[in-house]
Amino acid sequence: MSNNQSAVGANDALLDAGDITWFHDADDDTPLPTSHMPLPPPAIMIAGSCCSARVPRPASKLVDPNNAVLGKHKATRQRVVFTEDESEDAVAEDPEWDDANKVLTYAGTATDMDTRTDDDTPSTYQQTKEMGDADREGAKQCKSDLTTDIRTIFTCESNTINPDTGKKEDGHWCEVCKANGLARKFSFLKGSVTSLQAHIQRHKDHTKLYKD
Numbered sequence: 001m002s003n004n005q006s007a008v009g010a011n012d013a014l015l016d017a018g019d020i021t022w023f024h025d026a027d028d029d030t031p032l033p034t035s036h037m038p039l040p041p042p043a044i045m046i047a048g049s050c051c052s053a054r055v056p057r058p059a060s061k062l063v064d065p066n067n068a069v070l071g072k073h074k075a076t077r078q079r080v081v082f083t084e085d086e087s088e089d090a091v092a093e094d095p096e097w098d099d100a101n102k103v104l105t106y107a108g109t110a111t112d113m114d115t116r117t118d119d120d121t122p123s124t125y126q127q128t129k130e131m132g133d134a135d136r137e138g139a140k141q142c143k144s145d146l147t148t149d150i151r152t153i154f155t156c157e158s159n160t161i162n163p164d165t166g167k168k169e170d171g172h173w174c175e176v177c178k179a180n181g182l183a184r185k186f187s188f189l190k191g192s193v194t195s196l197q198a199h200i201q202r203h204k205d206h207t208k209l210y211k212d
Contacts (some may be wrong), residue, residue, distance in 0.1 A: 150196050153190070153206055172196060176206050 009015050106167045154172035162169050162184075169190060177187035189196060200206040 006036070016171060150200075153200060154196055160188070173201065174206075 007020050009019075012016045023030070024032055047091055150172070153176055154174055156172050158170045159168045160171070161167070169188075171188050172191035174189065189199060
């Protein structure tokens with residue numbers, strides 16, 4: 001039961017509202033429950049752990065123990081009934097089953113493969129090789145054909161004496177330049193085949209002579 005001293009402390013000072021014991025009625029012996037509800041302790045966070053945002057759902061066995069929904073989604077299997085004649089035809093078309101080796105084989109397959117040998121058709125490799133050989137033979141050119149322009153205009157000479165140095169030299173005389181009276185340094189070339197061909201291209205009269 002409440003009394004006059006319920007709101008007064010030991011030092012005759014008024015208590016805070018949270019420290020006062022409240023009763024619903026003056027004749028009531030049971031105090032009112034406090035407004036502060038105890039809160040659950042905070043969850044313990046472990047380093048490296050993550051909280052899932054997925055909403056938990058009960059298992060389907062708990063929600064539907066009799067599998068009533070699952071039975072509705074099952075497709076009805078159609079049963080095909082064959083007549084006696086159709087069954088015999090189906091058995092004749094089925095492949096043979098070798099119970100001893102547990103291997104599925106088809107009658108006549110091995111025989112059909114054995115009747116065709118490698119001698120019936122020419123080898124693809126042999127055909128390709130012959131075609132390649134024919135192409136190479138047609139593309140071959142003699143070395144003399146590649147130097148026809150040089151042999152037409154130039155004359156090879158070895159161990160010729162250079163009047164300026166007195167030494168022996170190997171090279172080619174340009175008959176056109178020599179016939180035109182040009183000096184030895186213009187008509188006697190000691191370069192390679194490429195340099196000789198370049199000499200012909202630089203002089204138009206050399207090219208005309210080669211074409212004629």
